[in-house]
Amino acid sequence: MGTGDYELLWGEVSRPSRGRPAGLSRERIVAEARAIADAEGLQKVSMKHLAERLGSGVMSLYRHVPGKDELVLLMYDSLMTGPPPIPEADHWREILRGWGQGVRGLFNTHPWALSVATSERSMGPGEATWVDAVIGRLTAVGMPIELALISVLTVDCFVMGAVRPELAGDSGEAEFFQFLADPAMRARFPNLALLTQPGAATDVAMGDHFEFGLERVLDGLERHIETSA
Amino acid sequence: MGTGDYELLWGEVSRPSRGRPAGLSRERIVAEARAIADAEGLQKVSMKHLAERLGSGVMSLYRHVPGKDELVLLMYDSLMTGPPPIPEADHWREILRGWGQGVRGLFNTHPWALSVATSERSMGPGEATWVDAVIGRLTAVGMPIELALISVLTVDCFVMGAVRPELAGDSGEAEFFQFLADPAMRARFPNLALLTQPGAATDVAMGDHFEFGLERVLDGLERHIETSA
């Protein structure tokens, strides 16, 4: 992966005038694959299943995408075809907050995207468009461009990390600490046990974990800006 | 996954006195699988390859682990069998910094672990031990326990997000912005183009991205503590 993906993501899709015209298209394949992933999970995206949905033969797909792995990369980048989540605000903090929440929303809408995002890959046109846009907006409101880049990266890092527990299930904590039902385990993990005692304010903390963490990251950036100035 | 893993991770490994004694053991299988993953990547961990390494038949493995997916979970949790990365410090900030760096080191030593960590899963005994330990240490130096938990979660989120680009390759930036070699692309992404201009201080920023981000997160937590007090 890594290197060879460049051609795939950035190469142009040729549309020859000669020869048999294409019924399928890379666009349609990627869109249908995304529909499957959204509805049934990335695991259910097989070339066979995909071909059935498209009403075509399995091997026909290979005329439009090099292979399964590459298809997944295309699926991911196509998520960022639309407008980036940049709020109409004039303060960097609000812009980054909106950006972070937008990215979170993306992963919540397309849970399969997280595993793609956290795999080794190179940046595609969609992602580049989005990143370029935020950075442009941040510099427009006065943020130095190097700081803008690293701030976006930092926020993204936090968001990707923080989104995982959300995807694990709404119940969250209940299953997360399931083992603490056993008294022996409460003795083995006394601190975790404290947190699940009746009366502990953990529920609130866990529920708002994303918001809390994001604000802390923004606080940290703010302090850095104040200190540097 | 998710729910059914509980028994696997927390259930006791029976050692019956009757019947034929086991030559293989779950422990040995997991250890060998980890060795393969460390050396050749998680993708190369197949039941066949693993069995060859262990000098056993493929199906013998299934007497000790339920299946491949479960094996991977066991591999991950076994990473946290040793002592947690908690520095001998008395200030929460140093403790969390050391913890964050330690977790980062874990993922750098075992790159395959990141994809497991970012998949949906439940907490195993190893991870529980580590988390219990940090939280205990943080409360010991005066941090409220709810804050300790959410701070650890926040740091973990950042670390997991920030570690990915590191694993992608040492070159990092060069390949990351490969498409910007094309003048047409520099026009299409003007802000990213600025960042790769000769003279831009991006190299430094990207290189220290982890350290920078971690300090920002810690700054954010510090401000929150000051404000709350």
Added chain:
DNA sequence: ACTGCGATGCGTATGCGATACGCTAATTAG
């Protein structure tokens, strides 16, 4: 020792997913 239960080791068979190859069908340039 002897025997039989209870557990392990593992060969074989199955089924699924990805994909290489090569033939067939559909257009269009000349």
Added chain:
DNA sequence: CTAATTAGCGTATCGCATACGCATCGCAGT
């Protein structure tokens, strides 16, 4: 009308996880 060119896709292959059932091995109880 024909040759060139490209898309559609059936068939075959290969790797991988794993269900099933049999053979094997030792200890427990006699």
